Amino acid sequence: MKILLVKPYTELRVARRLQESFLHLEPLELEIVAGGVPEDDDVRILDLSLEKKPKEIFESALRSFLPDMIGFSGYSTTAHIVKLLAENAKKILPRAVTLVGGIHATIAPEDYAHSSLDVIVRGEGGGVMGELARRYKSGEPLWFGGQVLSRRDPCFLTKARSAPPEYPPVNSIPLPRRDLVDRKRYFCVWTHSETRSLPTLFPRVASMRTSLGCVFTCSFCVIHHLMGGKYLQRSPEDVVREISGIQEEHIYFVDDEMFLNIPRVTRIAGLLKEQGIRKRYISWARSDTIVKHPEVFELWKSVGLDVVYVGLESVDESRLAEYSKRTSVEINRRAVQILKSLNIMLHAAYIVHPDFTAGDFRRLEEEIRAITPAEITFTVLSPSPGTRFWQDNKQRFICDPYRYYDCMHTILPAFLPLRRFYRHFGRLTSLALRANPLRVNRIRVPFTDFVRAVAGGTRYIFSLYTIYKDYRKP
Template sequence: ETGGSLAPIKGVAIPNPGGMAFSEPRPYTDLNELPFPDRTLTAPYRTHYFSEWFKPLASVRTSLGCTARCNFCALWSITGGKYLRRSPESVVEELRGVAEPNVFFCDDESMCDVKRMDRLADLIREAGIRKNYFLYGRVDTIVDHPELFAKWARIGLAQVFVGMEECSDERLAAMKKGVTIAQQEQAVKILDDLGVMMYASYMVDPAYTRADFRNLLAHVRRLKHKYATFTVLTPLPGTELYAAREGELISRKPELYDMIHALLPTTLPLREFNEELANLWVKAVPFHRVLPTLARFGLRGMLIRIRLFSRILEKARAAHLDY
């Protein structure tokens, strides 16, 4: 409007011939000062919102950032290393206005502040709010605070997305993940005993050999997951991994940053690497373990989810053609 320069505006990136120019950083607004989303704006489309397991589904954000320092993750660096959170009272007030029976806490990591989440569980129970919840939780948080997850299971926690990432302590340490294989095993048992499904997520290193793929397959089968996903370790801009290995990138095409394509050199030929990745999706969790969960969606729901699974396999197997 004024014809002035953009440079004095805090928190903007300005394209220049020599690259992006960044203005002075702008601090995040206190999350408790933000208005609740006007969910009426999306009402006509809400029937189309779902995860693999929940429909209808509403998303609620209660925090930003993470207290962990994994070298492959940009989420903690986006907030300058701070873990920003809303008050439990604010979250409960928003939940009162959510019509859907299923709620996804789309935080970067929901359970970092154990005391806050303990308080939130109490307030949800006292308010008589009954929903199914899906959230992100770390292995070490589950192991160190099983009573917190037990409390959440009593008020509706149905599923926890857990970044397991790897099947060796050495690789977990190199990622700065801060957990061990022994803790992974404990976390699986704790959630199983509570009747909470673990959505286990693993990352495949492009450096994997066939033996590494076999080891990961054996590890996942030994833990008897009911559901597991497999993505490719990706050097996302803004991460320590990217800073250390940017010079090794085999592509900079934005559409390949989907966690299915390898962006670092692979030990195996690309086509073979992608076949091994697809093989993990097919064999790591036997169908008989997934079937009881799928069955609750009825025949139509099962077919929808099987089609989604087929698309992932197709994409993984053909990924080598996209470079």
């Protein structure tokens, strides 16, 4: 049988600019799903997020490949696009089975009870494709258990309203089929350099997952709702085996929190050293982990950890408490210092609260100056579907929350008028780009990369300043 796995495109300009200018990661989720497809079936991946004319490319792929099954992925940001694509698919290939999986399907399956979607897969998708293919061939109903749902199932609503299913043991999850995508199209801006120059600012990057879930319960985050607080970890040997097989030199770890189990990450670094594997890495880590275990980051630096993304979130103690972050302003400051002393690039992620006053924006601006040089990014506090935060704020949304959910468009009422709010927000990001280590440390990069970075940055900032106009669109 023929299976087409589709990553949807995004309509929101800011999200598109982010992908064009700074990073575009491979569709690891679909590669893992494809890894579970039996060998005698023909599986392909279509990443529409890369395309300038995604609708046309999708239609032509359907007509030429004629898949029996079309599987969509997606975050909440693209849920409405998945429905549009599925509708289109049913018009062109009425007999093809359409299914959807991913974060949004897992936490908000009811939202996908749509006439063009036959099956909704919750949770880990790597293990289910074999069973779905078997059922398709034998003509059995495609839905089963609490994981694979269909609105035709009389128990659909009960199942959809129950907690997401348990994730399977990590060693049963197939390896990603990295061969199914055009690898040269995925990159991440890489600003760390050991010398005064960089051969490229936009290296090809592979994504990799060494663990799933997180034991913390930050109020803005969906992960603990998604995985019921579980933290599933691949063994160090398994992780290093996968790293050694990756062709790219640069790797982005997409774990929610990779460094929670110190003996595990220590062993991974040890194995990388023993086996002489030399690559460059980006990972997320909590500030308290960095403060408690600077030695682990020193070790990881020695095996190639270049950049650490840290959710510093706020410069206010009361906000950190409101977010249940379980860190403090002091811990954040110490983490920043430790990373600097280890020559690991800090990527600081802050949350802009819709309640921000001009004074709050100014305080963040001061913080940018204090932590320069660093990569610094901002998102707007946005409740994710599937969280208590979402339930509590349901009545307050100022727009269709699914359509605007990109953590850049506020979906909650802002204290400042939107135009002013985004003037401040754009200014913050513009200051942050100036705090970038390449600029501050005068690192030489190829001229074409320099031009690309400046043009991309300018377009991105412009799209932020003008976000408020998006709300007027029908």
